Amino acid sequence: MSFQLIDEQEAIQAMARDFAANEIAPAASKYDEEEAFPVELFQKMREYGLANLAIPEQYGGPGIDKMSHAIIVEEIAKACAGVATSIEANSLSSYPILVGASEELKQKYLTKLTREGKFASFALTEPGAGSDVSSLSTTARRVGSEYVLDGEKCFITNASYADFFVVLANLKEEGKDKNFTAFIVDRESLGVTVGEKEKKLGLRSSNTASVIFEEVVVPASNRIGAEGEGFKIFMKALMHARPMVGAQALGIAQAAYEASIDYAKERKQFGKPIANLQAIQFMLADMAMNIEAARLLVHKAVGLLQEGRPSAQHASFAKCFASDTAMSVATDAVQIFGGYGFIRDYPVEKYFRDAKIMQIYEGTNQIQRVVIAKEILSS
Structure with missing residues (x-):
C-alpha cells in the first residue's frame, strides 16, 4: 500500500x-x-x-x-x-x-x-423522481425499429449547451412495470425542448435546466444496452461518478481550509493573530483532519475503480464523507472570517454556497447512507 x-x-x-x-x-x-x-x-x-x-x-x-x-x-x-x-x-x-x-x-x-x-448531459432526475429513481415517469414505447420518448427531466447539468442527452426511461411493455431502458437522444431531435436556465445558490458558472421530451423518436440503434438494462447501467455509471464528486468536494474543502489558514494568520484580535486563539486552532485542526480522511476515502474508491473492482459501498463512502466535510469546512471557514465571510469580496462565501450541492446531487447523502447500509447488511 x-x-x-x-x-x-x-x-x-x-x-x-x-x-x-x-x-x-x-x-x-x-x-x-x-x-x-x-x-x-x-x-x-x-x-x-x-x-x-x-x-x-x-x-x-x-x-x-x-x-x-x-x-x-x-x-x-x-x-x-x-x-x-x-x-x-x-x-x-x-x-x-x-x-x-x-x-x-x-x-x-x-x-x-x-x-x-x-457537451453532453446525463438526464436522470425528474420533478417527481430524484432519490427514488424507480418512480421516474419518462416513458418509451417501441414502434417498429424506433422508440418514442415522453417525459421531463430536471436539474440537468449542461442542458442548454448539450449536443446529446443520455436518458433513462421506463419502456412500456405489457406485463412489465419497471422496464428501465437507456438511450442517447440527439439535441436536434424533433420534440426535444430545453427549459430556462435555473437560478442557483451555487455553481453559478455551471448551466442547469430542464429537458422535455414530447413524442421524441429515437432509433433503436441509439439504445444503450438491452431493453430493461438501463437501471443497472445507470447505477454502474454512478458507481464510477460518485468518487469524482468526492474529489470535487475535496477541492472546495481544501480551498476553504487554505483561505482560513491565511486569514487566521493575518487577522488580529486582542492584540494577536486569531490563529493564536485555541478556539480557532481547534477549528483548523478539525478541518485538516477531516480533509485528510476524506482524501483517503476518495483515493480508496478511485483505486478500486482503477483495479477494475468498482464498489458501490466505497463510492458512497467517498461521496458522502467528502461532501459532508466540504460543507463543514466551508461553514467553519465563514465563521473564522466572521463578518467578512458573509461578504462577496472574500472567497469563503462562494465555497459555502458551492459546497451544499455536493451533499445533494448524484444521490443525496441520505441515499448514500441507504446504499452503505444495504451493502454492509448484505455482506
Whole structure:
C-alpha cells in the first residue's frame, strides 16, 4: 500500500494546479456573479487534456488513470466548483456509454465530446423522481425499429449547451412495470425542448435546466444496452461518478481550509493573530483532519475503480464523507472570517454556497447512507 503519487501523477497534478490557478481562479468570481457559462475556457481545458477525463485514448480522450482523473478534478474544483461540475458532466454522460453501449455508439458519441468539443448531459432526475429513481415517469414505447420518448427531466447539468442527452426511461411493455431502458437522444431531435436556465445558490458558472421530451423518436440503434438494462447501467455509471464528486468536494474543502489558514494568520484580535486563539486552532485542526480522511476515502474508491473492482459501498463512502466535510469546512471557514465571510469580496462565501450541492446531487447523502447500509447488511 502506497500513499505516494507516482511521478507522472505528480506532473499531472502540477499542470492542473497551474492551469486552475492561472486560468480559472482569477475569473471564478466573475463567472459566479454573471452566472456565465465559460465556453472558451472549457475548450481550452479540452486542448490541455483537462476535459473528458473518463474517456479512453481510443475515442480521443486523455486516456489517463483514475487517480490522475481525481487529482485533476480536485484541482479544478479548488479554483471553481462550477467549472469542475460542467467539465465532469461530460464524464458523467460518458459512463453509461462506456459501461453499456455498442462500439458504434462509443465511436459516434464519445468522439463528439473529445474531437468536436461538444457537451453532453446525463438526464436522470425528474420533478417527481430524484432519490427514488424507480418512480421516474419518462416513458418509451417501441414502434417498429424506433422508440418514442415522453417525459421531463430536471436539474440537468449542461442542458442548454448539450449536443446529446443520455436518458433513462421506463419502456412500456405489457406485463412489465419497471422496464428501465437507456438511450442517447440527439439535441436536434424533433420534440426535444430545453427549459430556462435555473437560478442557483451555487455553481453559478455551471448551466442547469430542464429537458422535455414530447413524442421524441429515437432509433433503436441509439439504445444503450438491452431493453430493461438501463437501471443497472445507470447505477454502474454512478458507481464510477460518485468518487469524482468526492474529489470535487475535496477541492472546495481544501480551498476553504487554505483561505482560513491565511486569514487566521493575518487577522488580529486582542492584540494577536486569531490563529493564536485555541478556539480557532481547534477549528483548523478539525478541518485538516477531516480533509485528510476524506482524501483517503476518495483515493480508496478511485483505486478500486482503477483495479477494475468498482464498489458501490466505497463510492458512497467517498461521496458522502467528502461532501459532508466540504460543507463543514466551508461553514467553519465563514465563521473564522466572521463578518467578512458573509461578504462577496472574500472567497469563503462562494465555497459555502458551492459546497451544499455536493451533499445533494448524484444521490443525496441520505441515499448514500441507504446504499452503505444495504451493502454492509448484505455482506
